[in-house]
Amino acid sequence: QHKFWETQPVGQYKDLGNSSLPEGPIEPPTPLSEVKQEPYNLPSQYEWTTCDMTSEETCNEVYNLLKSNYVEDDENMFRFNYSKEFLRWALHPPGYYRSWHIGVRAKANKKLVAFITGIPARIRVRHEVVKMAEVNFLCVHKKLRSKRLAPVLIKEVTRRVHVENLWQAAYTAGVILPTPITTCQYWHRSLNPKKLIDVGFSRLGARMTMSRTIKLYKLPDSTSTPGFRKMELRDVPAVTRLLRNYLSQFAVAPDFDENDVEHWLLPTENVVDTFLVESPDTHDITDICSFYTLPSTILGNQNHSILKAAYSYYNVSTKTPLLQLMNDALIVAKQKDYDVFNALDVMQNESFLKELKFGPGDGQLHYYLYNYRLREALKPSELGLVLL
Ligand code: NHW
Ligand code: EN5
Incomplete structure (x- = not known):
């Protein structure tokens, strides 16, 4: 079945439901002197390259590889189109390693044909904080698929x-x-229903007309929560306190410090947006909501080429009801011209999805740990982690 994954320290199907196995690392660390010093062998036509994502040229090559070869939906109608600014942000968190931004080039013409990345993160699993890599952007050029690269x-x-x-x-x-x-299940909230229907992202519901659909998804022109504003640098300490306290309730969640919050939450134009509620009387920061920007290329549509999507990131409500906070997030996303607002059923998201007219998508997202066993699977609502 899984000739490769069978050999790896990951939860194996044969161990499913075997509650006698201990929770924690599957295999112990090996002495560093025993870690292989040379890269693995590639087929002879290819060579390893470490990608310097601060270089405009390298970043362009990675961007173009992903733009043409990265993730598509199951009917190949849309393909993720991570922007260059997004890739630079996603790959340069505090303490990142350049050596973990790995490319493969064809020796003949030096064309970039494959990619994979890691970034360091501290992830808390139940009571233990574990230093991990978050692995993302695994991509093999379409012409080189199924060759075990x-x-x-x-x-x-x-x-x-x-x-x-x-x-x-x-x-x-x-x-x-x-x-x-x-x-986890993907959920989608239409902001621009006409375009979504025109490009095949969604369908006109039964007994619905276009004008009734547009009316159904209409949102107020401005946000409703007093003190709702964009996050600024001076908010980092307060946002960190709120977020750390909030994430402590989940079985698996990142262990963010102020440096992490500055990197991951401080707004960056067209990459990540964070809003908060500052109490008008006490000036306390009581609530946060955030989303990141990940457009998709629309494959083969005459009228539209880009779907502008916002993805729910970390949200915390201590005073403003989460429903009201997220409704304000939808309003700002609409103001900023996003076509759709996406969310997973992680954390407390279930509590607002239906009420705010999100509908379930046809995609799911599976979460994995490498070399760390959990005794049993989690519910999505026990997960406090969003990967990009
Ligand atoms: S998920 C997005 C992955 N990328 C895409 O879907 C882009 C479009 N597809 C492709 O580029 C987010 C290719 O189809 C890829 C597979 C490259 C996906 N994860 O080369 P072969 C991430 O980036 C297994 C893991 O012939 P291919 C997360 C597959 O099960 N494994 O296939 C990445 C099979 O193994 P098996 C995947 O189609 C996490 C083998 O690959 C996979 O030409 C990576 C077939 O290889 C996937 N998404 O290329 C793991 N898709 O055992 C990190 C397929 O079943 C682990 N496979 O025979 C942790 C590492 C760090 C540890 C540190 C201590
Ligand atoms: C993570 N770092 O399948 C990378 N997206 O539902 C790996 N469907 O957009 C992630 N098929 O349901 C890989 N519209 C997993 C995600 C791969 C991409 C993917 C799904 C998620 C998606 C859309 C479009 C489907 C097009 C045909 C979808 C329905 C929306 C509708 C709006 C109105 C209310 C009901 C739902």
């Missing part, structure tokens, strides 16, 4: 993570592998 990329990123003395990883995928810690 992906396992080589995964082994090479694993080796380079081991070189830095880290032994665990977290990753997500749309496909089922051994073995998800949880499976």
Whole structure:
């Protein structure tokens, strides 16, 4: 079934439901002197390259590889189109390793044909904070698929993570592998229903006309919560306190410090947006909502080429009801011309999805840990982690 994954320290299907296995690392760290010092062998026509994502030229090459070859929906109508600014942000968190931004080039013409990345993160699993790699942007050029290149990329990123003395990883995928810690559902809230229907992202409901649909998804022109504003640098300490306290309730969540919050939440134009509620009387920061920008290329439509999507990121409500906070997030996303607002059923998102007219999508997102066993799968609502 899984010739590669069977050999890896991940939860195996044969162990499903075996509650006698201990929770924690599956295999112990090996002494650093025993970590392989040379890269894995590639087929002879290809060579490894470490991608300097601060270089405009390299960033362009990665952008173009992903733009043409990265994730599509199951009917190949849309393909993720991460922007260059987004990729630079996603790959340069505090403490990042350049060596974890890994490319494969064709020796003949130096064309970039495959990619995989890791970034360091502290992830709390129940009561333990574990230093991990978050692995993302695994991509093999369409013309080189099914040649078992992906396992080589995964082994090479694993080796380079081991070189830095880290032994665990977290990753997500749309496909089922051994073995998800949880499976989440994508939900979608139409902001521009006419365009979504025109491009085949959504369909006109039964007994619905276009004008009734537009009316159904209409939103107020301005936000409703007094003190709702964009996050600023001076808010980092308060946002960190709120977020740390909020995330402490989930079984798996990032352990963010102020540096992480500054990097991951401070607004960056067309990359990440964070809003908060500052109490007009006390000036306390009581609530946060955030989303990141990930457009998709619309494949083969005459009238539209880009779908502008916002993805719910980290939201915390202590005073403003979460429903009202997220309604304000929808309003600002609409003001900023997003076509759709997407969210997973993680954290407390279930509590607003239906009420705010999100509908379930046809996609799921499976979450995985490498070399860390959980005794049983989590509910999506027990997960406090969003990967980009
Ligand atoms: S998920 C997005 C992944 N990328 C895409 O879907 C883009 C479009 N597809 C492609 O580029 C987010 C190719 O189809 C890829 C596979 C490259 C996906 N994760 O080369 P072969 C991430 O980036 C297994 C893991 O022939 P291919 C997270 C598959 O099960 N494994 O296939 C990435 C099979 O193994 P098996 C995946 O189609 C997390 C083998 O690859 C996978 O030409 C990575 C087939 O390889 C996926 N998404 O290329 C793991 N898709 O055992 C990180 C397929 O079943 C682990 N496979 O025979 C942690 C590492 C760090 C540890 C540190 C201690
Ligand atoms: C993570 N770092 O399938 C990378 N998206 O539902 C890996 N469907 O957009 C992630 N098929 O349901 C990989 N419209 C997993 C995601 C891969 C991309 C993917 C799904 C998620 C998606 C859309 C379009 C479907 C087009 C045909 C979808 C329905 C929307 C409708 C709006 C109105 C209310 C009901 C739902």
